[in-house]
Each structure stands twice: as C-alpha cells, then as structure tokens.
Amino acid sequence: MITGKFPKLRLRRLRKDENIRKMVRENHLSVNDLIYPLFIVEGENVKEEIKSMPGQYRYSIDKVIEEVKEVKELGIPAIILFGIPEKKDDIGSDSFSDDGIIQRSIKAIKESVPEMYVITDVCFCEYTSHGHCGYLKCSEKSCDVDNDRTLELLKKQVVSHAKAGADMVAPSGMMDGMIKAIRKGLDKADFTEIPIMSYAAKYTSAYYGPFRDAAESTPSFGDRRSYQMDPANVNEALREVALDIEEGADIVMVKPALSYMDVIKAVKETFKYPTAAYNVSGEYSMIKAAAMNDWIDEKRVVIETLLSMKRAGADIILTYFAKDVAKWIG
Numbered sequence: 161m162i163t164g165k166f167p168k169l170r171l172r173r174l175r176k177d178e179n180i181r182k183m184v185r186e187n188h189l190s191v192n193d194l195i196y197p198l199f200i201v202e203g204e205n206v207k208e209e210i211k212s213m214p215g216q217y218r219y220s221i222d223k224v225i226e227e228v229k230e231v232k233e234l235g236i237p238a239i240i241l242f243g244i245p246e247k248k249d250d251i252g253s254d255s256f257s258d259d260g261i262i263q264r265s266i267k268a269i270k271e272s273v274p275e276m277y278v279i280t281d282v283c284f285c286e287y288t289s290h291g292h293c294g295y296l297k298c299s300e301k302s303c304d305v306d307n308d309r310t311l312e313l314l315k316k317q318v319v320s321h322a323k324a325g326a327d328m329v330a331p332s333g334m335m336d337g338m339i340k341a342i343r344k345g346l347d348k349a350d351f352t353e354i355p356i357m358s359y360a361a362k363y364t365s366a367y368y369g370p371f372r373d374a375a376e377s378t379p380s381f382g383d384r385r386s387y388q389m390d391p392a393n394v395n396e397a398l399r400e401v402a403l404d405i406e407e408g409a410d411i412v413m414v415k416p417a418l419s420y421m422d423v424i425k426a427v428k429e430t431f432k433y434p435t436a437a438y439n440v441s442g443e444y445s446m447i448k449a450a451a452m453n454d455w456i457d458e459k460r461v462v463i464e465t466l467l468s469m470k471r472a473g474a475d476i477i478l479t480y481f482a483k484d485v486a487k488w489i490g
C-alpha cells in the first residue's frame with residue numbers, strides 16, 4: 161500500500177484543524193453505545209453509595225425509578241439490572257420467583273419509564289448463600305457447580321424476567337450449553353422475540369472485586385476458575401463465542417474490557433457479530449481513585465478508554481461511566 165514514492169506526504173496536514181479532524185475520525189463514542197448497570201436492593205428510600213465504587217449506588221425500587229428517569233433524560237438507551245435479595249438460599253430461589261427483587265424492579269421500571277430498554281443480568285451468584293453462579297453439587301471432598309441442573313434453573317430465571325417485562329436477557333454464569341437452554345426456555349414460553357446477550361468470553365478476573373462488594377456475591381469458598389476463563393487464553397474465547405452464536409446468542413460480550421482488547425478485536429474480526437465490552441467495576445474504580453486524587457484528568461481518561469474499546473471492535477459498552485459520558489458528550 162505504501163510505496164515510498166511520495167516524500168512530500170504529510171499526515172499532520174489533516175490534524176491541524178478540528179473540522180478536518182472530525183471528518184477523518186475513524187471511530188466515535190456515542191451515548192447510543194452505552195448500557196448503564198444498576199444495583200437494586202430491598203427496602204424503601206435506599207440510595208447507599210458503594211464504598212469501592214464512588215458515585216455508584218445500591219437503590220431500593222422506589223429510588224431506582226428516579227435514577228432511571230434521569231438515565232433516560234440523558235439519552236442513554238439501555239440499563240442492565242442486578243438484583244441483591246435480602247434472603248439468599250442454596251439454590252437462589254429469589255432469582256426465579258415471580259415476586260423476586262428483580263421481577264418487581266422490572267415491572268416498576270417498565271410502568272414508570274416504559275421507553276427504557278431493560279436488560280437483566282442472569283446468574284445465581286447474587287442470590288445463592290454460597291455465592292457461586294449456579295446449583296452446587298457436593299461430594300464428601302468438595303463442591304462444584306452442577307452445570308446441567310443450573311441450566312434448568314436458568315430457564316426458570318429467564319422466563320420469569322421476560323414475564324415481568326424484560327426486553328433482553330444477559331446470562332453471565334458461563335455454564336456450558338447455557339444459551340441453547342435459555343433460548344429453548346424463552347421460545348417455549350412464547351418469548352421468541354426476546355434477544356440474548358451472552359457474556360460469552362468472561363474471564364476469571366480480579367477486576368470484578370468492587371462489583372462483588374456491591375452485589376455481595378463473593379463466593380463463600382473457592383473461586384470461579386472452574387467455569388470462568390483463564391486470562392491467558394484467547395483461542396478459547398473464540399471457541400466460547402462460536403458456541404454461543406451457534407446456540408443462538410444475538411450479542412456476544414467480552415468481559416472485562418480494558419485488559420482484553422485483543423480479545424474484543426479477535427471476536428469482532430472473526431465473527432462480525434454485534435459485540436459488547438464490559439468496562440467492569442475494577443476498571444471504573446481505578447480511574448475514579450486516580451481522578452479523586454487529581455492524578456489524572458477523569459473526563460479525558462474515561463473518553464480515551466471507552467473510545468479504545470470502540471476501536472478494538474466493541475459496538476456496545478456496559479459502563480458505570482455512562483451517565484458521566486452522556487453529560488460530557490451529550
């Protein structure tokens with residue numbers, strides 16, 4: 161492509177003026193790309209700040225409605241909901257109860273802000289007393305998540321979300337066969353139009369630390385290595401994504417985002433599918449902490465970071481910065 165025949169080539173010419181910089185800009189960050197995560201707890205009039213995530217809160221249902229109205233006014237098209245029930249048990253039954261925290265939240269939000277696109281995180285770790293992402297089977301020596309039993313419970317969970325009015329479901333538990341089971345469950349209950357955003361390539365990551373604080377979902381023993389991916393692998397991510405697409409995923413996600421830009425790029429280039437990146441809690445908190453110390457320019461760092469995810473190939477970004485970005489680039 162480059163022949164070296166044009167010694168007068170000056171790339172800087174197109175950088176001199178904002179008008180021309182805008183015209184040759186290759187990637188854009190827009191509010192339309194953003195999904196805002198929200199944490200919902202039991203109670204009334206609750207808006208408590210999450211210590212490890214300054215500027216992020218746990219809301220009771222009445223309070224989250226005010227927040228969703230604000231999110232809508234800022235032009236953010238979608239939210240993703242995480243429910244934190246008061247009572248947890250070993251199978252996470254609140255997660256599929258028609259009267260569960262998340263089901264009541266969806267109904268209340270859809271009633272007051274019907275135009276908001278409501279996505280639900282589908283998993284068990286916030287709902288189980290042991291904090292693992294599925295049904296646990298224990299032998300005398302050890303416990304592990306029972307993949308196939310979890311699939312049955314996942315079907316119940318997504319159908320209850322859809323019945324409550326969810327627009328899209330986002331399973332995050334990394335169970336094998338999870339997309340197929342969920343698609344089947346939804347279709348059988350006549351929710352054939354509800355799309356699935358799969359957390360297809362989800363790594364075992366220390367970047368989830370602040371989230372686990374927020375959602376009280378730290379496993380009470382062990383870790384999630386037996387179902388989440390090894391941070392050393394990228395080909396495996398492509399296999400995970402391929403399977404999920406074959407099973408019926410409409411959107412595939414890479415999570416975390418910042419340390420996995422190569423994975424985002426590989427997924428986008430290989431499958432050319434709608435691709436989401438989760439700018440996770442640890443990525444948020446690192447920037448926040450530095451900004452609060454005046455060590456970095458928060459606005460510029462956030463926009464640069466999210467833009468780099470777009471450049472890597474993300475169409476959609478789940479981010480706790482969504483409201484800030486909407487205000488900045490509105």
Ligand code: PBG
Nearest residue numbers: 283285332367368371440441442
């Ligand atoms: C699990 C879930 C997690 C996140 C989203 N869904 C945590 C985990 O797998 O431990 C992490 C999000 C974040 O760190 O911002 N249902």
Ligand code: ZN
Nearest residue numbers: 283284285293
């Ligand atoms: Zn989980």
